[in-house]
Amino acid sequence: MDEAKNQARTGMTPEETELWIELMEKGLDIQNAVLESKVVLDKLPGELRMDGINLLYCRLTRCRAQLLGLVGEEERYRNDV
Known part of the structure; x- marks a missing residue:
């Protein structure tokens, strides 16, 4: 019964x-990694x-591009269905 209530509540x-x-949790891991990177950057x-900041920025930009790609794939999937 709890499962039915949960599904009704969350869908x-x-x-x-x-x-x-x-x-x-994966999203929080990414966020924590960025915060931990600041500690490392402060030791450089x-x-x-600045090179370290640029490296992290490039990595995050690549992650953003991958996420946008996933959004695009999802939109194409929804349009095909």
């Missing part, structure tokens, strides 16, 4: 809820700090 099956939680000498 998700228990399996979908588990996957959603996993996705949220000044001349390397």
Whole structure:
């Protein structure tokens, strides 16, 4: 009965809820990695700090592009269905 209440409340099956939680945890992992990177950046000498920031920015930009690609794939999938 709890599963039925949860699905009625969230609109998700228990399996979908588990996957959603996993996705949220992955997002938090990314956020924490950025915060931890600041600690590392603060330890770098000044001349390397900007290079480190640029490297992280490039990586995050690549992640953003991949996420936008997923959004595009999802939109194409929805249009095909």
